[in-house]
Amino acid sequence: MTQDISTKFVELNNFLKIVGIVNTGGRAKLIIRSGSVKLNGEIETRNKKKLKAGDVVECLGKKYMVEERLLR
Numbered sequence: 001m002t003q004d005i006s007t008k009f010v011e012l013n014n015f016l017k018i019v020g021i022v023n024t025g026g027r028a029k030l031i032i033r034s035g036s037v038k039l040n041g042e043i044e045t046r047n048k049k050k051l052k053a054g055d056v057v058e059c060l061g062k063k064y065m066v067e068e069r070l071l072r
Contacts, residue, residue: 008071
């Protein structure tokens with residue numbers, strides 16, 4: 001039995017920096033821990049949460065979709 005499990009991901013704190021919401025990891029951590037970030041409609045407070053392509057991040061009133069090209 002073979003499963004095709006993608007190991008590519010981007011961490012939430014890095015994603016916030018990539019899309020320009022924050023400039024530093026410290027700022028990302030503060031925003032995430034404050035409960036101001038939603039992942040797929042649920043509040044997410046783990047800054048190292050692994051995101052995959054198709055995930056939707058909401059922050060500061062805007063929605064961002066995680067794209068395959070951002071994954072490592």
